[in-house]
Amino acid sequence: MTDTTHPATGTPTDAVVTEDAVPGTRSRSTLSELAADAPPTAPRPRRRAQSARVRSVLKHVLLIAFGLVMLYPLLWMLASSFKPSALIFREPGLIPSAVDLGNYTDGWNALTHPFGHYLLNSAIVVLGSVLGNLVSCSLAAYAFARLQFRGRGVWFAIMLMSIMLPIHVVIVPQYVLFSSLEWINTFLPLIVPKLLATDAFFIFLMVQFFRGIPKELDEAARLDGCGHGRIYLRIMMPLALPALATTAIFTFIWTWNDFFSQLIFLTKPDMYTVPIALRTFVDATGQSSWGPMFAMSIVSLIPVFLVFLFGQKYLVKGIATTGIK
The missing domain is CATH 1.20.5 (Single alpha-helices involved in coiled-coils or other helix-helix interfaces)
Known part of the structure; x- marks a missing residue:
């Protein structure tokens, strides 16, 4: 680029000397002409x-x-x-x-008892199952996460393997056992196993959460004279609220919607829960009361919807903080 002077005004102009197409000659072009020929700039x-x-x-x-x-x-x-x-x-x-x-109105009064009777039966089973899982699974998870005992790894592996065991494999031995105990047509077969930490999924959930809590808190509590019981109640349980809420929500939904186990152990109409009561609306001859059945199905979904609505934030937080990806 060279500085040139306008021939009429005498003012300097910027010009660029470029090689002409013909060898040995040159032509001049201003910067404005080159800018016009430049490629378009990037999107704004x-x-x-x-x-x-x-x-x-x-x-x-x-x-x-x-x-x-x-x-x-x-x-x-x-x-x-x-x-x-x-x-x-x-x-x-x-x-x-x-x-x-x-x-x-027809669906509420269509069966032997008002539909509220079956809602109450389901509420009893669900409440017992939720309390049983919260207590027993949290105790088992604390033992696997904090206690040192012989064979801990082996028992933990066996516990995880039980997750892959389908319920259809154990339902017959359970029925024989509960029948010998005369527990059939009672709520005990549906509640008592929850008190024995039989849901390995929730144990694993809480173990992952407890492992994320610093062990320095346990050591500080021991210096203050706390044993495992007080550490479990005063340190672990308050900090494990998201995991406990996740366990309670999943237990509520799974137990409320459970049909197979309740059908096996509850055969008297007085003991029917909501899933079995809804099944009685369907007639084997094809003369089914579809309208009342759909109406009571909507009624049965209201508790599940409310529990999930108010516990959603605890559910998301509990899963996000337990290391399950």
């Missing part, structure tokens, strides 16, 4: 932000669409609970042409 930050916003909107639209597809059966059951039984399968849409609130 505003364009990048707009493209990122568009991608985010598309992602959320796809997630919402997928969520609606997953929720459609539940929404259809909710809509069918307000339809007359004759229109449930004739109108597959979600908006009923006729509303029948009698499904809820």
Whole structure:
């Protein structure tokens, strides 16, 4: 680039000397001409932000669409609970042409006892199972995480192997044992095993959480004269609230929805729980009360929905802090 003077005004101008296409000659071009011929610059930050916003909107639209597809059966059951039984399968849409609130009153009083009786039976089983798992699984997890005893690794491996054992393998020996104890048609076969730390998944969950608590807290407590009992109650349990909440929520949902075990051990109508009571709405001859059954199914989902709604933050925190990926 060389400095030249305008021939008329005498002012200096910037010019660049370039090689001409013909050998031995040169031509001059100003910087403005070269800038016009330069390639376009990179996209502006505003364009990048707009493209990122568009991608985010598309992602959320796809997630919402997928969520609606997953929720459609539940929404259809909710809509069918307000339809007359004759229109449930004739109108597959979600908006009923006729509303029948009698499904809820008929379903509540359709069985031998009011449906609240079966809700109470399920509540008793669920409450006993939740308390049993919280106490027994936390004690077993504290032993595996903090105590030193012979064969700890072997017993821990056996405990983990029991997770892969299906319930259908042990249900017959359990039935024989509980029948000899005359526990059939009582809630004891469904509650007592929870007091013996039979759910290995929750033991493993709490072991992972306890291992994340610094052992310096235990050593400081021992210097103050605390034994394992006080360490467990005053240090471990308050710090393990997320893991305990996760155990309680999963135990509630799994026990409330359990059908197989309750069908095996509870054969009298007075002892039926919600899953078995809902099954009685389905007639073997095909004359089923679909409207009342859908209505009572919605009623039975309300406790599960409330527990998950209010315990969701503890559930997420408990899983995130136990090392399970």
